[in-house]
Amino acid sequence: MNRxxxxxxxxxxxxxxxxxxxxxxxxxxxEGAVMGMLIAIPIGFTLACLYSKAITKFPGQGLPEIxxxxxxxxxxxxxxxxxxxxxxxxxxxxxxxxxxxxLTRFINPEMPRLLLLSIYLIxxxxxxxxxxxxxxxxxxxxxxxxxxxxxxxVFKAFTSDYISWDSILEVGTHLFDRPSLKAIAAASxxxxxxxxxxxxxxxxxxxxxxxxxxxxxxxGIFNLFTTFFIPIGFHGSDGAQEYLYPWISTSDSLRxxxxxxxxxxxxxxxxxxxxxxxxxxxxxxxxxxxxKGTFRKxxxxxxxWIVLSAxxxxxxxxxxxxxxxxxxxxxxxxxIARLGVEVVIVISFSLWARRQLA
Amino acid sequence: MPTTKVESIKKSIMNxxxxxxxxxxxxxxxxxxxxxxYYIKSISDEQVLGKYVLKPFxxxxxxxxxxxxxxxxxxxxxxxxxxxxxxxxxxxxxxLFYQDYIFLFDCxxxxxxxVQDTTVETTIQGPQSGFSESLPTNxxxxxxxxxxxxxxxxxxxxxxxxxxxxxxxxxxRFADMDTLGRIKEFLANVKINMFQxxxxxxxxxxxxxxxxxxxxxxxxxxxxxxxxxxxxxxxLLIHGSPFAVVLPTxxxxxxxxxxxxxxxxxxxxxxxxxxxxxxxxxxVLPGLYVATTSYNPEIYRVQLALSIAGSxxxxxYPSFVEVLLMLFMMEMxxxxxxxxxxxxxxTATTVGGLILGQAATEAGLxxxxxxxxxxxxxxxxFVVPINAFSFSVRIVKYIVLGLATVFGLVGxxxxxxxxxxxxxxLDSFGQPFLTLIQTKPNKK
Numbered sequence: 001m002n003r004x005x006x007x008x009x010x011x012x013x014x015x016x017x018x019x020x021x022x023x024x025x026x027x028x029x030x031e032g033a034v035m036g037m038l039i040a041i042p043i044g045f046t047l048a049c050l051y052s053k054a055i056t057k058f059p060g061q062g063l064p065e066i067x068x069x070x071x072x073x074x075x076x077x078x079x080x081x082x083x084x085x086x087x088x089x090x091x092x093x094x095x096x097x098x099x100x101x102x103l104t105r106f107i108n109p110e111m112p113r114l115l116l117l118s119i120y121l122i123x124x125x126x127x128x129x130x131x132x133x134x135x136x137x138x139x140x141x142x143x144x145x146x147x148x149x150x151x152x153x154v155f156k157a158f159t160s161d162y163i164s165w166d167s168i169l170e171v172g173t174h175l176f177d178r179p180s181l182k183a184i185a186a187a188s189x190x191x192x193x194x195x196x197x198x199x200x201x202x203x204x205x206x207x208x209x210x211x212x213x214x215x216x217x218x219x220g221i222f223n224l225f226t227t228f229f230i231p232i233g234f235h236g237s238d239g240a241q242e243y244l245y246p247w248i249s250t251s252d253s254l255r256x257x258x259x260x261x262x263x264x265x266x267x268x269x270x271x272x273x274x275x276x277x278x279x280x281x282x283x284x285x286x287x288x289x290x291x292k293g294t295f296r297k298x299x300x301x302x303x304x305w306i307v308l309s310a311x312x313x314x315x316x317x318x319x320x321x322x323x324x325x326x327x328x329x330x331x332x333x334x335x336i337a338r339l340g341v342e343v344v345i346v347i348s349f350s351l352w353a354r355r356q357l358a
Numbered sequence: 359m360p361t362t363k364v365e366s367i368k369k370s371i372m373n374x375x376x377x378x379x380x381x382x383x384x385x386x387x388x389x390x391x392x393x394x395x396y397y398i399k400s401i402s403d404e405q406v407l408g409k410y411v412l413k414p415f416x417x418x419x420x421x422x423x424x425x426x427x428x429x430x431x432x433x434x435x436x437x438x439x440x441x442x443x444x445x446x447x448x449x450x451x452x453x454l455f456y457q458d459y460i461f462l463f464d465c466x467x468x469x470x471x472x473v474q475d476t477t478v479e480t481t482i483q484g485p486q487s488g489f490s491e492s493l494p495t496n497x498x499x500x501x502x503x504x505x506x507x508x509x510x511x512x513x514x515x516x517x518x519x520x521x522x523x524x525x526x527x528x529x530x531r532f533a534d535m536d537t538l539g540r541i542k543e544f545l546a547n548v549k550i551n552m553f554q555x556x557x558x559x560x561x562x563x564x565x566x567x568x569x570x571x572x573x574x575x576x577x578x579x580x581x582x583x584x585x586x587x588x589x590x591x592x593x594l595l596i597h598g599s600p601f602a603v604v605l606p607t608x609x610x611x612x613x614x615x616x617x618x619x620x621x622x623x624x625x626x627x628x629x630x631x632x633x634x635x636x637x638x639x640x641x642v643l644p645g646l647y648v649a650t651t652s653y654n655p656e657i658y659r660v661q662l663a664l665s666i667a668g669s670x671x672x673x674x675y676p677s678f679v680e681v682l683l684m685l686f687m688m689e690m691x692x693x694x695x696x697x698x699x700x701x702x703x704x705t706a707t708t709v710g711g712l713i714l715g716q717a718a719t720e721a722g723l724x725x726x727x728x729x730x731x732x733x734x735x736x737x738x739x740f741v742v743p744i745n746a747f748s749f750s751v752r753i754v755k756y757i758v759l760g761l762a763t764v765f766g767l768v769g770x771x772x773x774x775x776x777x778x779x780x781x782x783x784l785d786s787f788g789q790p791f792l793t794l795i796q797t798k799p800n801k802k
Binding site: 103107108111115116119120122123126127130133134137138140141142144259260261262263266269270273274277 | 653654656657658659662761764765766767768769771772774775776778779780782783790792793794795
């Protein structure tokens with residue numbers, strides 16, 4: 001069992017709360033979200049399996065190293081790298097903008113968003129420049145500290161008296177509605193943590209075992225179920241759609257009776273602060289390393305800072321101009337585009353890898 | 359009779375050494391032999407010299423026989439170069455001029471070889487004695503605890519003026535050769551005039567930026583050294599210092615006390631957990647106080663929030679000023695109690711801690727809860743067993759505090775994460791400073 005692979009997938013599963021997956025799913029709860037989820041599970045899982053199988057045929061190598069050895073056409077390489085880069089960068093960007101929005105909304109309503117953004121950017125820029133291996137170590141520590149407690153919160157949610165299983169069953173009866181593409185795209189995001197393998201395959205030195213896939217399969221199902229049904233259980237099948245961030249509002253409905261911090265939302269957000277930061281960092285680290293890989297010959301310090309400031313610039317502009325609703329709408333289309341890009345890249349890459357190492 | 363060459367070497371050596379009361383040049387005669395000895399009596403042992411050189415000189419009859427004696431004695435080595443001879447002379451060896459030969463006789467006085475009690479890293483149980491200030495004694499202490507044929511000892515010198523003898527110890531089975539190479543390269547490049555103790559290396563380890571945390575462990579315990587040897591660490595012993603340096607070091611080593619393995623398993627685990635909690639508390643608590651009183655008082659349950667606000671009722675300035683003021687006082691107290699003579703120490707703590715704290719609260723300068731927080735921070739800071747690390751941690755809390763002042767709760771969260779990220783970024787001779795699961799260096 002390779003734990004690094006597991007961490008990458010787990011991070012994405014945890015982060016879907018911030019990146020509007022529950023919001024999108026709940027919006028289509030009467031219009032095919034359930035079926036969409038059921039379809040998304042095999043799709044997402046197959047994509048994850050195919051890609052991780054393909055890339056772990058090159059143990060210890062990220063995409064740039066593989067490209068150096070095998071890729072012949074330069075323009076194809078740039079196109080290939082460029083599309084992945086764009087996908088992972090935008091995933092990080094949406095998470096960042098979304099979370100800054102969450103923070104201003106729930107923790108620091110009086111603070112300017114750009115100020116909040118600045119501390120995030122400092123931390124992110126610090127982390128993404130580290131070697132891949134070190135980024136993984138930080139991720140491991142962060143997950144180690146936070147996941148058990150988030151698990152506890154989920155446990156509290158499941159065992160809460162205020163969860164209405166009738167609402168969940170009610171939504172469940174919409175199982176056979178015609179699935180909506182948006183829901184499929186959103187739900188398949190849960191599995192797409194494998195995308196970061198393009199770079200993080202560097203730290204995975206051995207072949208992945210069947211266990212890895214079994215675990216992520218069941219975790220994915222559990223995660224989707226939790227993401228979708230817990231807010232519905234708490235807010236009712238109609239009420240759930242009223243919230244911009246259903247999960248964060250749900251965590252505010254929870255109460256730890258004997259804890260000095262009574263409102264779960266603060267604990268929840270404190271944990272998510274670091275998980276979000278790490279999620280953005282691993283996405284942007286992948287993008288950054290891919291960029292460096294594209295122009296491997298001409299790598300220099302100036303270039304590095306230009307790229308980093310371009311990233312920060314994008315983040316600043318995005319935070320300035322995207323308000324929650326707009327970001328939400330963009331995310332819906334981004335999810336669909338992402339799914340498309342993923343399918344194309346995964347299939348072409350795995351076919352190529354199979355032919356290369358037949 | 360000495361040839362002219364030996365004569366000229368003798369002249370030149372004697373010219374290099376400045377005349378002093380303790381520089382001795384002595385000529386000895388018997389019927390058939392003539393021996394000259396040249397040494398510095400304050401650092402050479404004259405009794406040893408008398409016993410092994412002068413006494414045989416007068417007892418052994420033939421000139422050739424005495425030469426054989428000199429050549430076969432294990433403490434006597436032959437002349438190599440002039441510079442080396444001068445150096446050995448300055449380290450306490452005696453130079454013997456006999457016939458056409460020049461010999462060096464090792465009769466150094468080994469001062470400060472008394473084994474000291476541990477004072478910095480004390481434990482309740484387990485071995486209580488630390489290192490001495492003498493290199494051979496220290497080496498002996500380690501060999502006693504680590505009787506393995508694979509223990510390798512290499513000597514070198516550090517320091518342009520002090521020319522301090524340094525020994526590099528490692529177990530050839532476990533030590534990582536890459537790391538060893540890096541350490542040797544590092545030692546060769548250290549530019550220090552006066553090298554007196556291992557702690558000086560802490561600063562020169564990085565040329566470009568100064569790291570906030572020590573990346574080498576300085577310890578006074580031979581048992582710690584022995585344990586570290588068996589896990590593949592490389593040990594540096596420095597002449598004249600009762601501290602050994604352990605390389606490479608990870609954060610886990612700084613959080614480990616030798617007491618952990620001298621206790622039962624669960625007690626050890628408990629103590630270790632306690633230390634990590636202490637570390638966390640001492641870093642985060644001041645920042646958390648500022649963030650929760652000034653930005654998000656609603657985070658606590660109502661009663662708690664009210665009692666904090668109530669205790670801050672009299673305080674006329676924002677929470678971060680209050681925290682800074684108290685932390686500043688506490689740092690002063692800590693610093694002063696190190697410098698104070700042992701007899702006055704407790705008085706200062708009482709005056710500072712109890713009376714000042716009490717008075718400050720009553721005067722309405724700081725809140726009651728603030729006093730509790732500051733003392734918690736101070737105490738939990740010293741739970742960290744290795745001093746060098748606990749001093750670094752003292753600085754980190756100000757960074758978190760600063761971030762909390764500007765960014766509130768987010769500042770605390772991100773500040774702590776940055777602290778972790780920084781530690782992961784650091785490396786100690788190629789080994790990462792902080793990882794969750796430490797890979798064993800002894801890969802076959």
